[in-house]
Amino acid sequence: MKVYKFGGASVKDAESVKNVGSVLKSQGFEQCVLVVSAMGKTTNALEKVVELYFAKQDFATELSKIKENHTAISQRLFDESHEIFAKMTAVFDEVEEFLGRNKSPNFSFVYDQVVSSGEIVSSKILSAYLNDQGFDNQWLDARELIKTDSTYREGVISWDDTQRNISRLNQSQSYVTQGFIGSEDDNFTVTLGREGSDYSAAIFAYCMNAETVTIWKDVPGVMTGDPRKFENVSLLPNISYEEAIEMAYYGASVIHPKTLQPLQQKNIPFYVKSFLQPEMPGTKVGETDQNCYIESFILKENQHLMRIATRDFSFIAEDHMSQIFSMLAKFKIKVSLMQNSAISLALCLEDKYEKISDLERELSQHFSTETVKNVSLFTVRNADLQKLHTFYNGKTILLEQISKKTVQLITN
Structure with a gap:
């Protein structure tokens, strides 16, 4: 069994959906689980629907635009009488009905019920198209297979239940x-x-003991830097699980941070390949003695640098750290980098849910805080420290951290 994952860019329009068929024709589709994301920027558009709903504004018009976009794509793939149009309409009708009857004030709960419709619709469209093209497949509702706790927007997998459900599939x-x-x-x-x-693909692979997982991207593989942000980048043909996990932790967007742990546990090879050039080898991630220790660059934007200090100039001790990290967990704010001195703690923070002001307010009851918002974290893996000075060119450095293999700079 193989697992393929196609992201939003690979199914953004009718031509892209057709290209998935071309990829499968060249790579094979027998005994395969194909995991698909929402089409193009659909997730962003559905997020706007949720925001309008909570602002008590006209969300129905925005939802109609999303439906119209999917209808236009489907009209280029199917005859007008095809059953996919009724199935697609049913999904969007269900979203509108949910918002009409919902009484929950929990933003994250409502978010998950609405935004998930993007994946439901895209997978139905792709499954129907592939069946029409002779790629025989069965559509699955991942919600019936992957079980989680009730941490909306950041679900924690219930592995025993998920394993039991997925293992029933006919391989x-x-x-x-x-x-x-x-x-x-x-x-x-x-x-x-x-x-x-990507994480979903890894879950299916783990539970089915898959031979391989392939993530299909619009880049040739894992590069030494995002080609949209850095010049003269090159392909990393082989990297170890450990190096890939490190890169994901530091913010390499081509790999989701949670994806690699379940694959590493069962030593399932993981490929990152281009859906535009499927014949190219891409990057292999796995146990390897050919790990590419090549200087690589990662830029993590939209971060916040917060300095926290004790009011009485006492040391930042373990009880202070416990208190601070408890607050970070409460507001679901992630730490990208930390550095402490005797009386202060500097944290580079990722505020996915826009809770930084709430954190500042709660911290201010016990500590002095100072925050520089919208900074960038620039990381160099396998850095050549002999040319360290070149990393500083043209940058205003707010904080730096250097280890044997890694240079990290916070800049504004």
């Missing part, structure tokens, strides 16, 4: 299903975090 068949989503005990949808479709 001689091929399937099309969704990334990014699961469900909790009451069968309400729970998402796995933004960009969580």
Whole structure:
């Protein structure tokens, strides 16, 4: 059994959906689970629907635009009488009905019920198109298979239940299903975090003891830097699980941070390849003695640098650290880098849910805080420290951290 994951860029329009068929023709689709994301920027558009709903503004018009876009794509793929149009309409009708009857004030709960519809619709369209093209497959609802707790927008996998559900699948068949989503005990949808479709692919692979996982991207593989942000980057043909996990932790967007742990546990090779050039080898991630220790660059934007100090000039001790990290967990704010001195702690923070002001307010009851917002974290892996000075050119450095292999600079 193989697992393929196609992201939003690979199914953004009718031509892209057709290209998935071309990729499968060249790579093979027998005994395969295909995990698909929402089409193009659909997730962003559905997020806007949720925001308008909570602002008590006209969300229905925005939802109609999303439906119209999917209809236009489908009209280029299917005859007008095709059953996919009724299935697609049913999904969007269900979203509108949910918002009409919902009484919950929980933003994250509502978010998951609405935003997940993007994956449901895209997977239905892709499954139907592939069946029409002779790629026999069964559509699966990932929510019936991947079980989580009720941490909406950041679901924690219930591995025993998920393993039990997925192991019932017939591995001689091929399937099309969704990334990014699961469900909790009451069968309400729970998402796995933004960009969580890669993680979904890893979950299926782990539970099915897959031969390989391939993530299809619009880049040739894992590069030494994002080609949209850095010049003269090159392909990393082989990297170890450990190096890939490090790169994901530091913010390499091509790999979701949670994806690699389940694959490493069962030594399942993981490939990153281009859906534009499927014949190219891409990057292999796995146990390897050919790990590419090449200087690589990662830029993590939209960060916040917060300095926290004790009011009485006492040391930042373990009890202070425990208090601070408890607050970070409460507001679901992630630490990208930390550095402490005797009386202060500097944290580079990722505020996915826009809770930084709440954190500052709560911290101010016990500590002095100072925050520089919208900074960037620039990381150099396998850095050549002999040319360290070149990393500083043209940058205003707010904080730096240097280890044997890694240079990290916070800049504004």
